[in-house]
Amino acid sequence: MVKSLFWATFTRDLTLAFRHKGDMVNPLVFFLIAITMIPLALGPEKAVLVRIAPGILWVMALLATLLSLDNLFRSDFDDGSLEQLLIAPYPLSVMVVAKVLVHWLATGLPLTLLAPLLGVMLSLPASAFGALVWSLFLGTAAMSLIGSVGAALTVGLRKGGVLISLIVMPLYVPILIFGASAVQSAALGQEYTMQLAVLGAALALALVMAPLAAAGALRVSVSG
Amino acid sequence: MSLPALIELHNLACERDERFLFARLNASFAAGQVVQILGPNGSGKTTLLRILAGVSSDYRGEIRWQGQPLASARWEYTNSILYLGHLPGIKKSLTPLENLRWYAAQQSGVSDLTIIRALVQFQLAGYEDTPCHRLSAGQLRRVALARLAFSQAKVWILDEPFTALDKSGVAQLELRLADHAAAGGLVLVTSHQDINVPHLESVDLQDFVPSPVQIQEAFYG
Numbered sequence: 001m002v003k004s005l006f007w008a009t010f011t012r013d014l015t016l017a018f019r020h021k022g023d024m025v026n027p028l029v030f031f032l033i034a035i036t037m038i039p040l041a042l043g044p045e046k047a048v049l050v051r052i053a054p055g056i057l058w059v060m061a062l063l064a065t066l067l068s069l070d071n072l073f074r075s076d077f078d079d080g081s082l083e084q085l086l087i088a089p090y091p092l093s094v095m096v097v098a099k100v101l102v103h104w105l106a107t108g109l110p111l112t113l114l115a116p117l118l119g120v121m122l123s124l125p126a127s128a129f130g131a132l133v134w135s136l137f138l139g140t141a142a143m144s145l146i147g148s149v150g151a152a153l154t155v156g157l158r159k160g161g162v163l164i165s166l167i168v169m170p171l172y173v174p175i176l177i178f179g180a181s182a183v184q185s186a187a188l189g190q191e192y193t194m195q196l197a198v199l200g201a202a203l204a205l206a207l208v209m210a211p212l213a214a215a216g217a218l219r220v221s222v223s224g
Numbered sequence: 225m226s227l228p229a230l231i232e233l234h235n236l237a238c239e240r241d242e243r244f245l246f247a248r249l250n251a252s253f254a255a256g257q258v259v260q261i262l263g264p265n266g267s268g269k270t271t272l273l274r275i276l277a278g279v280s281s282d283y284r285g286e287i288r289w290q291g292q293p294l295a296s297a298r299w300e301y302t303n304s305i306l307y308l309g310h311l312p313g314i315k316k317s318l319t320p321l322e323n324l325r326w327y328a329a330q331q332s333g334v335s336d337l338t339i340i341r342a343l344v345q346f347q348l349a350g351y352e353d354t355p356c357h358r359l360s361a362g363q364l365r366r367v368a369l370a371r372l373a374f375s376q377a378k379v380w381i382l383d384e385p386f387t388a389l390d391k392s393g394v395a396q397l398e399l400r401l402a403d404h405a406a407a408g409g410l411v412l413v414t415s416h417q418d419i420n421v422p423h424l425e426s427v428d429l430q431d432f433v434p435s436p437v438q439i440q441e442a443f444y445g
Contacts, residue, residue: 008329012315012322019317019355080311087278088330089302223280 005090006098013102016075023071024106027064031111034060035118046123053122054132054183061111061136062176065143066168068107070161072099072151073218082155086222093211096218100148100211108140124187131186131196138199139179145206146171152214156221175202228290229254230379230410231276236285237434238271245271247434249285251427255378258401258411258421263429269414270310272429273383276412277307306377308385312368316357320348320367323356327371334374342373347393361388372400380404382413395420 017024038056042048076082085095115136116129124132150168154160182195229252237247245268253259261269274280276287278301289297289304314323320343321336328334343352346366356364365388372380380401386394394417401411402421413419 004329004332008326012318012326015322016315016317075315078311079315080309080313081315083274083277083279083307083309083311084313084327087302087305087307089299090330219281223274223282 005088006094009085009095009098010102013099014105017102017106023068024110027068027107028110028114030067031060031064031114032118034063035121039121049123050125050187053119053124054128054180054187056122057115057119057124057132057183058136058139058176058180061115061140062143062172064111065107065140065147066165066172068103069147069151069164069168070154072103072148073155074151077155077222082218082222086219092215092218096148096152096211096214097207100144100214103148104141104144108136108144111140112136124183127189128183128186131182131192134196135179135182135192135199138196138203139175142175142199142203142206143172145203145210146175148214149210149217152217152221154221155218175199178202229288230290232288232291234286234288236272236275236283236287238268238275238283240268240271244434246429246432249429249432253410253412255408255410256405258405258413258419258424260419260424260426261412261414261429262426267429267433269429270383273307273381273412273414274309277305277309277381278302279307279309304377305379305381306371306375307381308368308371308383310383312364314356314364314368317355319353319355320359320370321352323367324370328374331376338374339370342370343367345373346370346396362390362393365389366393369397372404378409380409380411380413382411384414384416386415386417386419 035056038052039049042052073082076085086092088095112133115132119129119132147164147168150164151160153167154163157163178195178198182192182199185192185195232252233249235247236249238245249272261272263269271280275283278298287294289301294301314320321339324339324342325336328339340352343349346369348363348366348370351359351363356367359367365385369385385397389397398420401413401419404411405421405423
């Protein structure tokens with residue numbers, strides 16, 4: 001039974017994500033447009049673009065993730081499903097993992113897969129594509145998990161959008177630094193396994209801590 | 225009623241925005257009862273039900289489940305209640321079948337066929353694959369109520385379940401509540417309408433609005 005409610009939550013949210021394609025595509029479109037604008041604004045000089053590409057790609061991926069966080073628990077809160085989630089005979093933190101997993105599949109994974117294409121647009125050298133995909137793969141997953149805590153804390157507020165950014169942004173800084181650094185190193189032909197290891201460690205830590213914190217925050221938000 | 229109490233409330237009090245909604249609420253609910261919680265708007269009916277459902281823990285006093293404090297019987301209690309809140313907990317972009325599948329996963333042995341039978345019982349035959357945003361308010365309420373048909377929970381906590389239901393729907397639900405009580409269940413329900421169920425009991429929250437003296441005692445005494 002314990003397994004079944006995890007999967008029930010997972011499949012329900014995945015179905016919902018596919019029914020609301022607009023919500024799912026929104027961060028991707030933002031990512032695409034924002035990165036397309038950079039060469040138009042700065043000029044197509046290769047030397048300049050190569051220099052800034054890792055940072056730009058990572059900052060935009062971070063902002064795109066941030067953009068999608070508010071929806072994580074909002075609709076559940078509005079239609080009463082969140083109350084039912086809270087009182088279900090099942091650990092809330094595990095259901096949070098199911099919801100975050102869907103969130104990552106709907107935003108983080110598409111961002112990761114889209115990034116190399118935009119890397120080409122910013123003349124990122126071929127040697128950096130591996131680092132770009134792997135760092136975003138680990139980084140977006142960690143960002144979805146950390147973001148769930150911010151979303152859970154602000155779900156009871158009428159306008160929590162700005163607050164989420166303020167809560168979550170400082171926690172994203174280390175991930176941004178190591179993620180962008182991995183891509184930068186790879187572009188310069190250097191070793192980047194250390195940065196990936198740090199991102200992996202951040203993901204492992206977030207996977208253990210964030211669902212518990214988010215579950216606690218949800219209880220506070222809903223019962224208040 | 226000779227049956228032992230399932231839920232007992234001892235000196236339950238709830239404060240909201242520096243105002244006591246109710247205080248010194250003592251009551252016990254036994255199997256076989258249908259209890260209507262009464263009180264005007266804003267008197268704390270929903271708050272009481274949310275406390276009993278475990279959604280809110282913002283209260284003082286004690287709740288006992290079959291004689292045990294709630295803290296030590298939490299798991300058993302969670303498995304024994306079904307709470308249907310003000311908000312129905314139904315996703316509008318999913319179909320009734322998809323919605324109920326999630327609730328069915330909370331207990332073992334509920335197949336899709338069981339869910340469809342439940343929908344048929346609530347006059348939703350043929351709607352199992354229609355997205356819920358195309359259903360009327362009453363039909364949406366029926367989707368939420370269809371959980372009652374396959375739930376194994378002993379205690380039903382229903383907040384305004386008659387909202388938006390038509391006459392035959394109301395009569396049918398009343399029958400279902402009476403059946404559940406007769407089968408050894410307990411129903412706690414709020415409603416502004418009169419509920420037509422045999423042996424209906426009631427708790428009026430206005431009897432538990434504290435006087436200023438009592439509030440002073442609660443704070444300083």
